[in-house]
Amino acid sequence: MTECKEIIQVDHVNLWYGDSLALRDVTIGMPDRQVTALIGPSGCGKSTLIRCLNRMNDLVDTCRIQGTVNFHSKNIYASDVDPVDIRRKIGMVFQRPNPFPKSIYENVSYGPRVHGIKERKQLDAIVEKSLKRAALWDEVKDRLHDSAMGLSGGQQQRLCIARTLAVEPEVILMDEPCSALDPIATAKIENLIEELKTEYCVVIVTHNMQQASRVSDYTGFMYMGELAEFGTTRQIFEAPRETLTENYITGRFG
Amino acid sequence: MADKFHDEILNLKCDVVNMARFGRTMLNDSMIALQLQDLEMARGVKGRKVTLQEQHDSLEDRIFTMIALYQPVARDLRTLVCSLMIVQSSERIGRYGKDIANATRHLADTDTTGNFISIPHMSELVVGMIDDATLAYEQENLNTIEDMSKRDDVVDSLRTSIFRECLTYMMEDPRTITRCTHYVMISRFLERSGDHACKMAEKIHYMVTGERTEIK
Numbered sequence: 001m002t003e004c005k006e007i008i009q010v011d012h013v014n015l016w017y018g019d020s021l022a023l024r025d026v027t028i029g030m031p032d033r034q035v036t037a038l039i040g041p042s043g044c045g046k047s048t049l050i051r052c053l054n055r056m057n058d059l060v061d062t063c064r065i066q067g068t069v070n071f072h073s074k075n076i077y078a079s080d081v082d083p084v085d086i087r088r089k090i091g092m093v094f095q096r097p098n099p100f101p102k103s104i105y106e107n108v109s110y111g112p113r114v115h116g117i118k119e120r121k122q123l124d125a126i127v128e129k130s131l132k133r134a135a136l137w138d139e140v141k142d143r144l145h146d147s148a149m150g151l152s153g154g155q156q157q158r159l160c161i162a163r164t165l166a167v168e169p170e171v172i173l174m175d176e177p178c179s180a181l182d183p184i185a186t187a188k189i190e191n192l193i194e195e196l197k198t199e200y201c202v203v204i205v206t207h208n209m210q211q212a213s214r215v216s217d218y219t220g221f222m223y224m225g226e227l228a229e230f231g232t233t234r235q236i237f238e239a240p241r242e243t244l245t246e247n248y249i250t251g252r253f254g
Numbered sequence: 255m256a257d258k259f260h261d262e263i264l265n266l267k268c269d270v271v272n273m274a275r276f277g278r279t280m281l282n283d284s285m286i287a288l289q290l291q292d293l294e295m296a297r298g299v300k301g302r303k304v305t306l307q308e309q310h311d312s313l314e315d316r317i318f319t320m321i322a323l324y325q326p327v328a329r330d331l332r333t334l335v336c337s338l339m340i341v342q343s344s345e346r347i348g349r350y351g352k353d354i355a356n357a358t359r360h361l362a363d364t365d366t367t368g369n370f371i372s373i374p375h376m377s378e379l380v381v382g383m384i385d386d387a388t389l390a391y392e393q394e395n396l397n398t399i400e401d402m403s404k405r406d407d408v409v410d411s412l413r414t415s416i417f418r419e420c421l422t423y424m425m426e427d428p429r430t431i432t433r434c435t436h437y438v439m440i441s442r443f444l445e446r447s448g449d450h451a452c453k454m455a456e457k458i459h460y461m462v463t464g465e466r467t468e469i470k
Contacts, residue, residue, distance in 0.1 A: 210325055237327045239464025250330045252260065 007032040007171060007201045008053055008090075013067035015048060017060065022048045024225040026067075030171070035193060035202040037216035037233065039209055041253065044222040046205045050173050053203065054090035055083040071171075088115065091164035095176040097156030099148035099163075104131075104140050107148045107159055111167040126166050133199075134162035135192050154185025161192065172196060174204040178211065190215050209249055213237045221245045259324050263333060266316060267392070270337045270344075273309045274388040274454075277344035278381060280306065280351030281447055285377040288358045288440070289370060299355035302348070310345040314338065329461070336461035340391060343450040347384060350443040357436045371419050373440055376412045379405060380444045383451035390458045399455040403469045409448040416441040 006029035015023035023045050030036045030053075038046040048057065055076060057063045068075045076086050088111075099107050108127045117123060127144070131137040136158040140151070148159055157177060164172060174193075178186040193215045196202055206212050212219055212233065219236040221229045221244070229242045240246045247253055280299050287295035317338045320326070326334055383405055386398035420434035452469040459467045 209327070213327065238331070240328055246328050249327050 005032050006030060007072065008203075009068075009070040009073075010049070010052065011068045011070065013049075013052060013065065013069065015045075015052065015057065015066070016062075016064045018062040022225055023052070026222075026225075026227045028220055028227055028230055030201055030203055031218065032170075032201045033197055033199070034217040035197050035204060035215055036218045036220065037212035038203070038205045038220050038222060039207075039212050039248075040222035040228075041248065042207075045225040046220075046222045047175055048225075049222065050092075050175055050203055050205050053171070053173055054087045054092055056087075056092065058083055088167045089169050090171040090173060091167065091169035092173040092175065093157070093160050093164055093177050096180050097153055097160050099151070099156050099159050101147070101149055103145045104148050104151070104159060105144040108162050108166045111163060115167060130162040130166040131159075133165050133196070134158045135188065135195070136162055152185070154181050154188055157181060157185065157189060158192065161189075161196075169200065171201045171203065174202065176205055176207060179207060186211070209237075221248060223248070259320070259326075259330070262320060263330065266313070266320070266337060267333070269309075269316075270313060270340055271388055271392045273306075273313060274340055274344040274384070274391070276302070276309060277306060277346075277348030277351070278384045278388065280348040281354070281384070281444075282351070282377070282381050284351040284354035284358070285374065285381075287355060288361065289374060291358070291362050293359060293362060296355040296358040300352050303352050306345060306348040310341055313341045317341070329464070332461045332464065336391070336457040339457045340388075340454050343454050347447045347450050350447050353443055354440050357440055361433060361436055371416050371437060372412050373416065373437060373444070376409060376416070376441060376444050379409050379412070380448045380451065383409075383448055384454075387451045387454040387458065390455065391461075394458075394462050396459060396462055399458060402452055402455045406448050406452050406470050409445055413441045413445040 008030040010026055010028045010030075013023055013026045014021065026045075026049060028049075038049060040046050051057045052065065052069055057065065065077065069077060071086065071090065074081070076083075100110065102110070105127055108130050109123045112123060112126050117126070128137065128141075131140060136155060139155060140146075140159075148156065151159060157180075161172070161177075178189050181189065190211065193202055193204065197217075204212070204216065216233045219231065219233045220227050221236065221240075221242070223244055229236065229240060229245045231241070236245060237249060240249065280302055283295060284299045286292070287299060317334050321331075321334055324330075383402065387402070390396055390399045417438055420438050423430045424434050456467055456469050459465070459469075
């Protein structure tokens with residue numbers, strides 16, 4: 001695998017929720033146009049880490065962070081950075097599909113409208129392009145003005161991805177995007193991830209190790225708030241260097 | 255679930271070791287039968303072919319099932335792949351034993367017996383290589399297979415010298431042609447078995463360290 005430019009660099013990050021240390025001296029890079037997976041047991045800090053990448057942890061009152069997260073070599077925690085702008089460039093998809101209780105069209109066009117695009121034609125084009133990129137267009141093009149709540153779980157999740165894509169992000173963060181989906185919907189999302197990485201940097205948190213090994217190029221194994229091992233996915237799943245990683249992925253834990 | 259899987263791996267490894275020793279013993283017994291001109295013993299070796307094949311098929315089937323059901327990764331996966339490879343090599347080694355046992359029958363008809371050139375020595379070396387590879391697999395310890403490449407070089411050079419020697423005998427006296435042709439074939443079977451021991455050692459190295467290596 002060729003070395004890729006890292007679009008996000010996490011440098012010696014410590015993070016506390018109140019008094020408890022959730023991330024301990026984490027240093028990791030996310031290469032552009034590659035999929036990076038974060039795996040590890042519950043409570044290991046993988047969701048906390050992914051939420052650091054677009055300042056979602058700002059929303060937690062007790063959260064305190066130390067260290068830097070550079071996006072294009074600029075610290076996103078610097079005082080002159082607008083977190084809303086960061087979250088536009090670094091989009092996020094959550095575990096449970098969370099479409100707005102509005103039409104499919106409005107779900108996708110909402111972001112661009114908030115960012116000031118008013119012209120109908122332009123919005124139409126963005127909605128079509130985003131839905132196509134999210135591999136949902138063919139399934140919904142005849143009912144764009146129906147409620148998004150009428151879609152299946154897998155379709156809703158792809159709608160959420162389309163909604164993220166509509167504001168032209170550079171990075172897509174996915175926090176267990178398939179754990180509420182059936183295997184077929186999961187396969188569709190996984191295929192979509194494969195396509196998305198040709199244009200975006202994708203970071204995915206997953207409990208499903210087979211999923212990590214299927215979709216990602218790089219894998220980070222987290223344990224008790226630390227990044228225990230990071231490497232190419234192939235190396236992690238074929239011959240991990242750390243015994244801890246070995247024990248976790250082969251199910252010898254605890 | 256995980257513990258059940260790891261118990262299954264341990265059981266599998268025991269059975270793979272048994273099969274490796276079964277194949278190795280077929281080869282070794284065929285050489286004893288050859289040297290003693292013991293046709294009864296040679297027939298016995300040939301008879302074990304069916305059991306060998308059955309062991310091969312059932313172990314292969316078990317390994318495929320384990321891969322399909324548990325989707326192993328890391329060391330577990332490397333162990334299963336290595337086991338599969340050893341099962342295949344052991345089947346080949348056992349079959350070379352059967353081939354040598356076949357030759358014993360033909361050699362018993364020729365009047366000159368007793369002169370086996372360096373074939374018994376070669377066979378000792380090869381059986382030792384198989385034993386050490388099997389031990390390394392069983393104990394997941396690379397000590398016994400460290401000098402595999404050097405040992406294989408000796409086996410290879412023995413094969414070349416046996417070939418030359420046989421050629422000389424055959425040119426001197428055409429009556430030796432049948433016997434010497436069989437010797438050349440047998441040295442070839444032994445050399446191939448030595449190669450299988452090297453392949454096993456390569457895979458065991460991969461199983462234990464996660465790094466690929468080339469022996470020889």
